[in-house]
Amino acid sequence: MSALEIKQLNKHYQLDAIRVPALIDINLNIAPQRFTVLSGPSGSGKTTLLNLIGCIDRPDSGEIIIAGQQVKQLSDDALADFRSRHIGFIFQNFNLLPVLTAYENIEYPLLLAKVPAAKRKARILSLLDAVGLSDKARNLPGQLSGGQRQRVAIARALATEPQWVLADEPTANLDSHTGASIIELMRTMQRDLNVSFVFSSHDPQVLAAADDAIFIHDGRLVETAAAGDALAAKTAAIKTISTQQVAA
Numbered sequence: 001m002s003a004l005e006i007k008q009l010n011k012h013y014q015l016d017a018i019r020v021p022a023l024i025d026i027n028l029n030i031a032p033q034r035f036t037v038l039s040g041p042s043g044s045g046k047t048t049l050l051n052l053i054g055c056i057d058r059p060d061s062g063e064i065i066i067a068g069q070q071v072k073q074l075s076d077d078a079l080a081d082f083r084s085r086h087i088g089f090i091f092q093n094f095n096l097l098p099v100l101t102a103y104e105n106i107e108y109p110l111l112l113a114k115v116p117a118a119k120r121k122a123r124i125l126s127l128l129d130a131v132g133l134s135d136k137a138r139n140l141p142g143q144l145s146g147g148q149r150q151r152v153a154i155a156r157a158l159a160t161e162p163q164w165v166l167a168d169e170p171t172a173n174l175d176s177h178t179g180a181s182i183i184e185l186m187r188t189m190q191r192d193l194n195v196s197f198v199f200s201s202h203d204p205q206v207l208a209a210a211d212d213a214i215f216i217h218d219g220r221l222v223e224t225a226a227a228g229d230a231l232a233a234k235t236a237a238i239k240t241i242s243t244q245q246v247a248a
């Protein structure tokens, strides 16, 4: 499986007459089959970067090569098809379809990918088992706890066997105990399925669980680091930078 390559990536938003730079000259290689966290203060550009990597949005300039594909060469239709085959998403607010059961939410991307019925069923039952929700298959999202909803979302993200799974603050709406069990589950799924995970998070639990970390600040890459104790120190350093800037 190939690395995710990002070259000279730039993105801005236009708010009436104001140009808001969100990402500036980002160059990055993310190794495959690892648990990589993208960290930085609020407004630093994490969601913007995940949306570009996930082909939800397009950059102003620069290149993204994911799953061996240079994405800027794809038309909008081809991009949507590529995304559904190679990339899974997990969101902080779960984004489950409220009228579908847990089973049906996991089935949805498999239907879009035209996976045959018998294979679909086997895949869904295996994923429900893997996320510990075999007994909740018929529950609607409104009949599940936050942690259980995120487990369904993880199963849904993995349903089509994507090479990359992107998660935007996946533990932000969960209490710390539930968040820890979700991180553990994602870690296990990453190892068992050999998939590549990239998260955005401020959560120290997520940072501690990561193989690699990427820090951004005001839309610029600050540094990349291996996991471990260095992470806590580097996160503290970033917080100090942002506090100083706010105070200045």
Ligand SMILES: Nc1ncnc2c1ncn2[C@@H]1O[C@H](COP(=O)(O)OP(=O)(O)OP(=O)(O)O)[C@@H](O)[C@H]1O
Binding pocket: 013, 014, 015, 020, 021, 022, 040, 041, 042, 043, 044, 045, 046, 047, 048, 049
């Ligand atoms: N749709 C938009 N229109 C205008 N500006 C935007 C839009 N989305 C994001 N921005 C701005 O772009 C910058 C990066 O935002 P982004 O959401 O990527 O940051 P983030 O690191 O994910 O923040 P948080 O941790 O608070 O979710 C911020 O200055 C933000 O205000």
